[in-house]
Amino acid sequence: MLNSWTLLISNLKNTKVFNQIRCASQVLPQLSSEKYNVRRKQFGNIQASDVDYFKTILSEDRVLTDENDILPFNIDWIKNCRGQSKLVLKPKSTEEVSHILRYCNEKRLAVCPQGGNTGLVGGSVPVFDEIVLSFMLMNKIISLDELSGALVCESGCVLENLDNYVRKRNLIMPLDLGAKGSCHIGGNVSTNAGGLRLLRYGNLHGSVLGVEAVKADGTVIDCLKTLKKDNTGYHLKHLFIGSEGTLGVVTKVAIHCPAMPKAVSLGFFGVKNFENVLRLYASAKSSLGEILSAFEMADNDSISSTVENLKLPNPISDYPFYVLVETSGSDETHDAEKLSRFLDKEMESGLIVDGTVTSEPGKMQTIWNLRESIAGAGLIDGYVFKYDVSVPLANYYSLVPLLRQKLGSKAVRVYGYGHVGDGNIHINVTVPKYDQEVCSMLEPYIFEEVAKLNGSISAEHGVGFRKPHYIHYSKDVTAIHLMKQLKQLMDPNGILNPYKVVPEV
Numbered sequence: 209m210l211n212s213w214t215l216l217i218s219n220l221k222n223t224k225v226f227n228q229i230r231c232a233s234q235v236l237p238q239l240s241s242e243k244y245n246v247r248r249k250q251f252g253n254i255q256a257s258d259v260d261y262f263k264t265i266l267s268e269d270r271v272l273t274d275e276n277d278i279l280p281f282n283i284d285w286i287k288n289c290r291g292q293s294k295l296v297l298k299p300k301s302t303e304e305v306s307h308i309l310r311y312c313n314e315k316r317l318a319v320c321p322q323g324g325n326t327g328l329v330g331g332s333v334p335v336f337d338e339i340v341l342s343f344m345l346m347n348k349i350i351s352l353d354e355l356s357g358a359l360v361c362e363s364g365c366v367l368e369n370l371d372n373y374v375r376k377r378n379l380i381m382p383l384d385l386g387a388k389g390s391c392h393i394g395g396n397v398s399t400n401a402g403g404l405r406l407l408r409y410g411n412l413h414g415s416v417l418g419v420e421a422v423k424a425d426g427t428v429i430d431c432l433k434t435l436k437k438d439n440t441g442y443h444l445k446h447l448f449i450g451s452e453g454t455l456g457v458v459t460k461v462a463i464h465c466p467a468m469p470k471a472v473s474l475g476f477f478g479v480k481n482f483e484n485v486l487r488l489y490a491s492a493k494s495s496l497g498e499i500l501s502a503f504e505m506a507d508n509d510s511i512s513s514t515v516e517n518l519k520l521p522n523p524i525s526d527y528p529f530y531v532l533v534e535t536s537g538s539d540e541t542h543d544a545e546k547l548s549r550f551l552d553k554e555m556e557s558g559l560i561v562d563g564t565v566t567s568e569p570g571k572m573q574t575i576w577n578l579r580e581s582i583a584g585a586g587l588i589d590g591y592v593f594k595y596d597v598s599v600p601l602a603n604y605y606s607l608v609p610l611l612r613q614k615l616g617s618k619a620v621r622v623y624g625y626g627h628v629g630d631g632n633i634h635i636n637v638t639v640p641k642y643d644q645e646v647c648s649m650l651e652p653y654i655f656e657e658v659a660k661l662n663g664s665i666s667a668e669h670g671v672g673f674r675k676p677h678y679i680h681y682s683k684d685v686t687a688i689h690l691m692k693q694l695k696q697l698m699d700p701n702g703i704l705n706p707y708k709v710v711p712e713v
């Protein structure tokens with residue numbers, strides 16, 4: 209029998225949990241340059257005259273030089289990386305971005321573009337004294353075509369704000385992620401963010417209709433079309449999707465918003481073993497078909513980390529694995545019948561051992577909260593080594609037990625959760641504090657294992673600062689060479705997000 213829903217989970221809103229996690233540790237992380245032994249490249253040093261120049265482009269309050277004001281821009285979300293920037297600029301228009309970059313290019317001043325600073329691979333914060341170019345004030349919605357669903361906005365719009373805006377017009381954003389209350393659409397595009405709706409709506413290479421971007425030399429590239437079909441020449445917008453601010457800076461985005469589903473339901477189930485998780489996925493695909501919009505899994509340690517660290521109660525009993533199934537469709541009766549047939553079948557077969565199903569928005573939010581909070585819950589253990597890999601489904605979970613065995617008591621927890629429908633698992637290893645010995649046990653071991661499985665060492669978070677020297681585990685040497693040629697072409701002085709994405713050797 210399915211448990212009746214009990215409101216065990218308090219009314220925690222996503223943003224509240226997010227901030228709780230963000231403030232988990234007040235200890236300053238070690239400087240990235242020291243921790244990872246990086247040498248500063250030969251960029252210019254910022255002079256007082258440069259700051260004065262920027263004050264002629266931007267108003268004074270948008271040129272930050274005070275150490276305390278700048279500190280949050282220097283530290284990443286998981287508190288792993290810390291840069292040494294002494295200057296943050298907050299443009300309000302593409303024109304201002306263009307002026308800033310042209311000047312920086314001439315003076316060989318390095319720049320780190322920053323959105324909501326929720327990136328998980330150290331790409332969003334400087335390594336040395338790169339100027340932080342923050343998009344937080346470029347947050348205007350420009351237009352929405354309610355019929356086609358084409359939304360055009362500036363890159364600093366917060367994802368959740370956009371979703372709230374389009375929902376009032378019966379549309380939704382095609383992507384959703386745990387960081388939605390802070391991440392920017394420009395950051396999402398620059399990382400080709402995946403998230404919870406990818407199974408249904410595909411990735412951003414499909415839903416981004418156009419971008420406006422600024423090259424390192426200040427040239428504005430206008431690819432801001434809102435057409436679904438446009439085969440005129442090279443598809444240049446794709447250069448900026450997922451290039452993590454190394455080829456250009458995204459200033460505006462045109463994105464396709466699908467119709468808001470009329471009927472949404474969410475189930476949270478206990479499952480006996482991982483083999484049954486895969487069998488349940490196969491069954492959900494065939495039984496639920498077009499209404500299946502998310503299929504997520506979390507192992508026992510993932511959920512217990514949110515229960516123990518964030519005090520979010522688990523609405524069902526203790527199980528080795530948990531599965532979250534979301535359906536979204538246009539006909540409540542039809543969708544409910546389909547879901548009910550699926551549940552009856554799989555409870556009878558034993559694939560679902562226990563669970564809860566709800567269509568009430570507040571209760572669905574609470575379940576999603578539990579799932580989305582896993583990403584940050586481990587930070588409360590001290591330090592988290594995070595790996596975001598994709599592997600063929602048959603081997604989806606195989607790395608977790610392997611790492612548990614390898615690390616033994618050196619880890620507080622080793623757990624896996626993620627987007628089963630996309631073959632994307634997040635593996636987290638928590639320890640009381642950053643430990644070089646544990647790091648050496650994990651890297652490059654985990655990347656070697658992923659390569660053996662023909663997987664990708666970064667499914668959705670990107671390469672950033674943490675993985676350029678491991679990119680060869682997932683990219684052929686010829687592809688890496690072309691990446692370097694593109695970087696040279698678009699940013700010959702290498703001022704855009706140096707030390708990131710493109711490997712040095």
Ligand SMILES: Cc1cc2nc3c(=O)[nH]c(=O)nc-3n(C[C@H](O)[C@H](O)[C@H](O)COP(=O)(O)OP(=O)(O)OC[C@H]3O[C@@H](n4cnc5c(N)ncnc54)[C@H](O)[C@@H]3O)c2cc1C
Pocket residue numbers: 285320321322323324325326327328331332333343363384385386387390391392393394395396397398399400401402403404452453454456457458459580583584668669672705
């Ligand atoms: C709790 C939590 C859950 C998450 N869940 C997911 C998930 O499900 N799926 C997923 O894919 N990611 C997830 N992430 C990672 C992160 O939220 C995404 O990578 C997100 O897209 C980053 O957006 P941002 O605005 O915070 O970018 P930032 O972190 O500020 O920057 C990320 C990268 O993009 C570059 N950048 C930012 N803005 C621009 C711009 N306008 N132009 C050029 N370059 C730019 C930066 O230089 C950096 O390299 C999660 C993170 C957290 C903290």
